[in-house]
Amino acid sequence: MGQSWIADELAAIAAAGRLRRRPVVEGRSGRTIRLGEGAPKGRLINWAGNDYLGLSRDLRVRNAAQREARRCGPGAGAARLLSGGLRLHRRFEERLAGWLGREDALLTPSGYQGNLALLGAIAGDGDLVILDRLGHASLYDGARLCGAEVVRFLHNDPADLERQLAKPARRRIVCVESVYSMDGDEAPLRDLRAACDRHGALLVVDEAHALGVLGPEGRGLCAELGVAPDAWTATCSKSLTAQGGLLAADRDLVELVVNRGRAGIYSTALAPAAAGAAEAALGLLHERPDLGRRLCERSLDLRGRLRAVGANVPEGRTPIIPILVGDEGSTLDLANRLRGHGHHAPAIRPPTVPPGGCRLRLSLSLGHRDKDLRLLVEAVRTCLAG
Ligand SMILES: Cc1ncc(COP(=O)(O)O)c(C=O)c1O
Structure with missing residues (x-):
């Protein structure tokens, strides 16, 4: 039988004018x-x-999606650590890592899952995750899920970050976006990096909206400013016009996420068509800088x-x-x-x-x-x- 509280909850959302439909x-x-x-x-x-970048209509990108779907099937067939890890996934990761000048990279089924997997692997009980107030929901959700204490700092305010960094914790992890999704403004990454360095904190930068847009060849704002985050994340669903989450970092950090990032471990690997299209789009960024x-x-x-x-x-x-x-x-x-x-x-x-x-x-x-x-x-x- 129906549970009446479900209808009541929906009615409350509707009464607040917040009921969403799926267009x-x-x-x-x-x-x-x-x-x-x-x-x-x-x-x-x-x-x-x-x-x-309007690459969704590009024939090379579309053909790559079709080719990989024909070659490998409509889905990856299993999680990455079982039998879903395709040559295509690894090739794309190596290419991305080389392009960004990082030791290694990891492809996850979505950007949302990628941030969850990352934070689940590098933070936990006794740690402090410090987020920009306007950070993306995937950073928040990853921080909450991993069991760390979560605090926010004022948007794009390195002085307020510095105050939060003074709090005691086993490890401190700072999560920011480089370009914010609702305002389109840019983070003061050099100042944020300096604040993290002063406190021995890790810096995670989500470049979802900067990949393809800012920096040499569209490598993002970190590349433009010469800032090296401890973990660089992005998604294939925007400029790369496909789907999938991206992480680039030192080899050990990537290995830790492979081993501990539950959001990646317990989910089927990225579909071949999406990986193929994103890889082709990445190639276009390189060719058309x-x-x-x-x-x-x-x-x-x-x-x-x-x-x-x-x-x-x-x-x-x-x-x-x-x-x-x-x-x-x-x-x-x-x-x-x-x-x-x-x-x-x-x-x-x-x-x-x-x-x-x-x-x-x-x-x-x-x-x-x-x-x-x-x-x-x-x-x-x-x-x-x-
Ligand atoms: C800043 C940011 N991070 C992560 C994501 C999640 O990416 P995906 O759509 O691949 O799950 C998005 C996209 O909505 C985003 O804007």
């Missing part, structure tokens, strides 16, 4: 999207994707044009462009009106952002056409004008 995507072209049931008919320009720079130039241009029509858009160069609104009602209203003008730019609300921090989050891609940007700016102008 069904009927069609996608890379830059456009067609949504099912209840959505306006026709295609919308999609500002909510993660395909920053200017992609990230071109995207940042485009972002600077779009940010300026949005500001010129009255949008509250912060300074920055990354492809994550927030239009800050504030309260939930006005943000939903702006998102709905933009949809009426042919743009899919969903409202971001609590708990993803703090109350009062509601926004539209635009995700710019090299796959967008100049005309898409022009239409967006016009639509924002019209919506903000009344």
Whole structure:
């Protein structure tokens, strides 16, 4: 029989205006999207994707996915430590490690699991995990799950980090992103590294949104600033347009995650198609080293044009462009009106952002056409004008 508390819990979420639905995507072209049931008919320009470099349409990437699925099957067939570890996985790891100048790398089924596996392996009872307040849920969840004490420091504030680092603990692990997913701003990595060094703490940097975008050949903000984190993580699901989690570090640290990272050990290895596509996309970053720079130039241009029509858009160069609104009602209203003008730019609300921090989050891609940007700016102008 049904448990009535489940319906009660859902009703409470709905009463708070926070009930989420699963939008069904009927069609996608890379830059456009067609949504099912209840959505306006026709295609919308999609500002909510993660395909920053537009590589999802690249034939080399698509062919690599097909080739590996044909060669190895639709799934890896088992966990990595049993019989799911393919030559393809290891080749990709060696290539990634070489490209980043690290001793070794590890591919996990998703970026979320990768962060869980990492923290589960390097932190535990008696340790202190110190997270940037705006860090990704996978860092939080990994920190909570591993049994360490978890504290937060003020966003991008090395002085506050220093205060937290003074707390006693067996080991201290600091987790940050290099580019933050909801604000698109960048972490002061040199100062954070220096604070960690002063306290003998490990630094974990999640470069999910910087891979492919910042640094030489898109190697990320750590590479751009010459900062070496103790553990570098990222995902294949954004610029690399596929799926899978990435870890790069010293050999021993990677071995420890292989041996102790339960989120990796007890899960089937990454599907061959995803690994093949991500590997091909990584090769394209190497061959076309200017992609990230071109995207940042485009972002600077779009940010300026949005500001010129009255949008509250912060300074920055990354492809994550927030239009800050504030309260939930006005943000939903702006998102709905933009949809009426042919743009899919969903409202971001609590708990993803703090109350009062509601926004539209635009995700710019090299796959967008100049005309898409022009239409967006016009639509924002019209919506903000009344
Ligand atoms: C900063 C950050 N870390 C980790 C993840 C998780 O990556 P994945 O989608 O591969 O699970 C994401 C993606 O949403 C992210 O934004």
